Amino acid sequence: MPERSHYQVKTLTIDGKEVCSAEHQTILEVARENSIDIPTLCHFDGLKGIGSCRLCVVEVKGSNKLLPACVTQAQEGMEVTAHSPQLTEFRKLIVELLLTERNHSCAVCVSSGHCELQALAQKLGVNHVTLPYLHINCATDGTHRRFVADHNRCVLCARCMRVCDEIEGAHTWDITGRGINSRMITDLGDPWGISETCTSCGKCISVCPVGALVEKGKSVSEMTKPNFLPYLLQMRGEVQ
Amino acid sequence: MSVDYESLTSVGSIMGSGGMIVMDETACMVDVAKFFMDFTRDESCGKCTPCRIGTTHLHGLLERICNGQGRMEDLSTLERLGVMVKRTALCGLGQTAPNPVSSTLRYFRNEYIEHIQNKTCAQGRCACSKVPAAMAER
Numbered sequence: 206m207p208e209r210s211h212y213q214v215k216t217l218t219i220d221g222k223e224v225c226s227a228e229h230q231t232i233l234e235v236a237r238e239n240s241i242d243i244p245t246l247c248h249f250d251g252l253k254g255i256g257s258c259r260l261c262v263v264e265v266k267g268s269n270k271l272l273p274a275c276v277t278q279a280q281e282g283m284e285v286t287a288h289s290p291q292l293t294e295f296r297k298l299i300v301e302l303l304l305t306e307r308n309h310s311c312a313v314c315v316s317s318g319h320c321e322l323q324a325l326a327q328k329l330g331v332n333h334v335t336l337p338y339l340h341i342n343c344a345t346d347g348t349h350r351r352f353v354a355d356h357n358r359c360v361l362c363a364r365c366m367r368v369c370d371e372i373e374g375a376h377t378w379d380i381t382g383r384g385i386n387s388r389m390i391t392d393l394g395d396p397w398g399i400s401e402t403c404t405s406c407g408k409c410i411s412v413c414p415v416g417a418l419v420e421k422g423k424s425v426s427e428m429t430k431p432n433f434l435p436y437l438l439q440m441r442g443e444v445q
Numbered sequence: 446m447s448v449d450y451e452s453l454t455s456v457g458s459i460m461g462s463g464g465m466i467v468m469d470e471t472a473c474m475v476d477v478a479k480f481f482m483d484f485t486r487d488e489s490c491g492k493c494t495p496c497r498i499g500t501t502h503l504h505g506l507l508e509r510i511c512n513g514q515g516r517m518e519d520l521s522t523l524e525r526l527g528v529m530v531k532r533t534a535l536c537g538l539g540q541t542a543p544n545p546v547s548s549t550l551r552y553f554r555n556e557y558i559e560h561i562q563n564k565t566c567a568q569g570r571c572a573c574s575k576v577p578a579a580m581a582e583r
Contacts, residue, residue: 360494
């Protein structure tokens, strides 16, 4: 009997294209390796997936539920549909929901032009908001010496919380409240500036997809985020 | 009808969690849908986008209709949004949250239309029936 390899390669199809997956790869990882673009917002390379934004949901043959590509492992023989008119419609509506939730005014945003929500709206062709604006009133926390948290621009992707917990190990950020009243908080709701756990490392700033967490002193469109992954991999010793 | 999984599924309902509720004709179905959306909006944990914001919008649209400020296009928005929340939400709460809206729209669409076009609630449950017709004009 031939010896079984420990490294199992799985074959599956995504949008009709035959692709290969290594052990423990998610559908999203396999798709991106094969130049199949699946939109994401909460996903961030190097952080644990939480599948919360639901933009990456895909159809898998045999499942009556849509599955988030970012946290669903590729399986042998899977038939994945990542793009269909209905999925595009759902994705557009999700972006529209995010645009109505808080005050995403690109014209006055420091991240305009470097914003993932704005880029998603552009890419998916969201050019009108048809639902009523909720514009829930959130606080802006400018108490930190170097950074500002404008919760009116937050999309609750929880990247800041995950990077602070998983990489920095401080877990300064967390979520309070529930439903539409969910908010990101520092420590137990204390102002960021008096947080005892925050190390002011700035990782949350670099992973925030929108203009919610930014450096102080930036004007409209001036906030660019550094490419975080190479730094992250270097820290983990995966790249020299 | 017998109360078991198969019989309830065959009529589009679910066992448990209030899958079957008996009401008489004095209930306003738009008001009933609004009541359930208020519940799910309140119970939503907020983790996934469709449920967190979608249930809030569904409730808001129903409230608008109950107040006599609804528009006919709100019905298609309710359906479109309902399908999206149902299909994309992360957990069972979000995946079933729009059911009261979609089933009342399917079986009692005339009540919705009455609220929107005549700005009246035949059962007198909604705010629009308590506003004089002249004041309900947009």
